[in-house]
Amino acid sequence: MAERTRPAPGPTTYVLRVLVITYLVLLVIWPVSLVVTNTFANGDEALRSILEDPDLVDALRLTAVAAVVATAINTVFGVTVSLLLVRTVFPGKRILSALLDLPLSVSPIVVGLALVLVYGGRNGWFGPTLEGAGLQVIFSTPGIIMATAFVSLPLVIREVVPVLQELGDEQEQAARSLGASGRQTFWRITLPSIKWAVVYGVVLTMARSLGEFGAVKVVSGNVLGETRTATLAVEEKYLNFDQEGAYAIAFLLASVSVLAIVVVSLLRSREAHR
Amino acid sequence: MSIDITGVSKRYGDFVALEGIDLSLPRGQLTALLGPSGGGKTTLLRIIAGLETPDTGSVVIEGKDATRLPVQKRNVGFVFQHYAAFKHLSVARNVAFGLEIRTHGGLRPPWTPQKRAGRERIQAKVEELLALVHLSQFADRLPSQLSGGQRQRMALARALAIEPTVLLLDEPFGALDAKVRKELRDWLRRLHDEVHVTTVFVTHDQEEALEVADEIVVVNQGRIEQVGTPDELYDDPANDFVMGFLGETTTLGGVVLRPHDIEVDRGPGRAGAQEAVVVRVLRVGFEVRVSAETVAGEQVTVSMTRTHAKALQVEEGATLWLSPAVGAATVPSMPVRLRDGVGA
Numbered sequence: 001m002a003e004r005t006r007p008a009p010g011p012t013t014y015v016l017r018v019l020v021i022t023y024l025v026l027l028v029i030w031p032v033s034l035v036v037t038n039t040f041a042n043g044d045e046a047l048r049s050i051l052e053d054p055d056l057v058d059a060l061r062l063t064a065v066a067a068v069v070a071t072a073i074n075t076v077f078g079v080t081v082s083l084l085l086v087r088t089v090f091p092g093k094r095i096l097s098a099l100l101d102l103p104l105s106v107s108p109i110v111v112g113l114a115l116v117l118v119y120g121g122r123n124g125w126f127g128p129t130l131e132g133a134g135l136q137v138i139f140s141t142p143g144i145i146m147a148t149a150f151v152s153l154p155l156v157i158r159e160v161v162p163v164l165q166e167l168g169d170e171q172e173q174a175a176r177s178l179g180a181s182g183r184q185t186f187w188r189i190t191l192p193s194i195k196w197a198v199v200y201g202v203v204l205t206m207a208r209s210l211g212e213f214g215a216v217k218v219v220s221g222n223v224l225g226e227t228r229t230a231t232l233a234v235e236e237k238y239l240n241f242d243q244e245g246a247y248a249i250a251f252l253l254a255s256v257s258v259l260a261i262v263v264v265s266l267l268r269s270r271e272a273h274r
Numbered sequence: 275m276s277i278d279i280t281g282v283s284k285r286y287g288d289f290v291a292l293e294g295i296d297l298s299l300p301r302g303q304l305t306a307l308l309g310p311s312g313g314g315k316t317t318l319l320r321i322i323a324g325l326e327t328p329d330t331g332s333v334v335i336e337g338k339d340a341t342r343l344p345v346q347k348r349n350v351g352f353v354f355q356h357y358a359a360f361k362h363l364s365v366a367r368n369v370a371f372g373l374e375i376r377t378h379g380g381l382r383p384p385w386t387p388q389k390r391a392g393r394e395r396i397q398a399k400v401e402e403l404l405a406l407v408h409l410s411q412f413a414d415r416l417p418s419q420l421s422g423g424q425r426q427r428m429a430l431a432r433a434l435a436i437e438p439t440v441l442l443l444d445e446p447f448g449a450l451d452a453k454v455r456k457e458l459r460d461w462l463r464r465l466h467d468e469v470h471v472t473t474v475f476v477t478h479d480q481e482e483a484l485e486v487a488d489e490i491v492v493v494n495q496g497r498i499e500q501v502g503t504p505d506e507l508y509d510d511p512a513n514d515f516v517m518g519f520l521g522e523t524t525t526l527g528g529v530v531l532r533p534h535d536i537e538v539d540r541g542p543g544r545a546g547a548q549e550a551v552v553v554r555v556l557r558v559g560f561e562v563r564v565s566a567e568t569v570a571g572e573q574v575t576v577s578m579t580r581t582h583a584k585a586l587q588v589e590e591g592a593t594l595w596l597s598p599a600v601g602a603a604t605v606p607s608m609p610v611r612l613r614d615g616v617g618a
Contacts, residue, residue: 170354170356170358171358171359171360171361173325173345173352173354173358174352174354174358174360174429174432175360175371176325176344176345176346177323177324177325177345177346177348177350177351177352177433178346178371178372178375178432178433178435178436179346179347179349179372179375179376179436180346180371180375181346184375188371189360192362193361193362
């Protein structure tokens with residue numbers, strides 16, 4: 001609430017502040033801090049046992065691989081689609097733009113089921129053909145990467161599009177008139193102008209990819225040491241009453257996300273100083 | 275001829291931006307495309323540059339057909355109204371951009387003698403250009419640290435760096451305040467006298483066109499109304515649009531003429547003089563503007579000096595005898611414009 005002309009905050013302001021803080025504490029701060037305290041209830045034993053378990057190290061590695069590959073795909077795809085949406089005119093552009101928001105609104109579990117319908121090895125539309133060519137998608141790493149990429153698809157686009165729109169295309173035209181090819185214009189002019197938006201998009205995509213659970217749960221098959229990701233391992237540990245292990249993995253995942261947020265805020269403040 | 279445009283037309287949906295444009299511009303000339311907003315002058319400039327493609331017709335630059343040539347192959351310098359500065363590059367790097375693109379060192383690593391020679395050549399050229407536009411001390415600044423006028427001079431240096439066959443400027447001073455605009459206008463004229471590159475600039479400011487250009491092309495509603503030197507246009511306008519666009523006009527006895535080209539008498543001495551009654555007198559500085567109504571019911575505006583008005587005792591309700599001055603530029607007034615027969 002804006003403090004109109006009065007510089008001193010009134011009682012309403014204090015009430016609102018308390019409300020906001022209480023809400024955040026109950027919903028976010030307390031639960032997350034309990035994850036941390038539970039993880040370290042017996043010192044670093046829980047963490048050490050996780051990192052010594054080869055199956056769990058595999059799970060963490062698989063999550064990292066899926067997240068990195070999905071982020072790389074979505075970055076290239078996102079920047080290309082953003083340029084297409086902002087710089088060109090074609091029929092169906094608005095429909096495409098609306099479709100790109102679909103992954104954010106559809107439940108991840110629906111995404112997983114949809115992927116199985118298309119790429120499932122036995123009954124999928126496309127799956128048997130691919131399997132015949134020696135590529136298993138569902139219950140394998142490609143499927144996990146696809147599911148992860150699907151759910152985090154719009155994040156780069158939604159960061160880059162407004163920046164491109166605000167930028168306009170005069171600088172690009174100027175570069176062209178000075179003899180730059182389309183490629184030179186992109187690398188020398190467009191990309192440096194949108195680089196912060198791309199960085200934010202990448203960080204958000206990465207954070208979202210690391211934490212994906214629903215879609216991955218459907219397509220992975222949860223094969224120990226092969227297609228079990230870190231989030232699936234958390235669920236399994238939790239259901240097997242190994243709460244300490246669940247909290248430890250959860251802590252690892254959460255700390256990467258927190259790190260991502262810290263990086264973003266540092267970048268933003270650095271940019272503000274420019 | 276440096277630029278030859280033949281039969282160029284351009285439509286955007288139903289809107290006709292340009293229709294049947296024929297225009298030849300000689301080498302080394304400074305030409306103004308003058309006309310009201312939305313008249314098609316910017317579209318014409320962008321077609322010359324290759325930033326737009328014409329629906330029909332051809333563009334020949336220095337004897338070479340450029341109609342289908344993309345902008346990066348035309349070797350034109352283009353200056354935008356809002357500067358289009360590369361915001362992430364320093365002033366010197368902005369100016370060097372076109373040269374860096376053109377300097378082929380191949381894939382050699384940057385420390386080889388060929389690459390170094392290329393860098394030194396670019397640096398020398400950039401320094402020369404920055405001196406030309408008086409920005410030497412700002413070489414390491416970012417565009418955001420420059421004023422509007424400085425940014426536009428940087429954009430001009432950047433366009434000149436590639437030694438363009440033609441230099442095209444789209445309302446180059448349109449975003450600047452009046453004083454800077456006037457300075458840059460004089461400066462552009464002097465720069466052109468030094469550099470002598472064929473230059474075309476778009477403007478809607480008739481004063482700017484009259485002051486700077488060797489030749490003015492008046493563009494209106496997608497057509498060329500008249501081509502001529504500033505004197506020709508001012509003294510011998512092809513029609514009432516050109517006349518009206520280059521300065522104030524009024525009508526007297528069925529002809530359009532300038533308000534200061536009307537002789538005023540208190541009696542019916544002159545042949546063809548018309549009797550009129552003063553409706554309003556407005557004093558603006560040294561000038562007096564008189565609105566009068568003739569016996570035929572025509573509204574006439576006359577401008578005269580203060581002294582003259584005083585000597586004739588011009589005041590509201592006075593009767594005057596108005597006649598066109600000898601040698602005044604006049605065109606017949608046409609309340610309904612006929613499109614045919616109007617043009618270059």
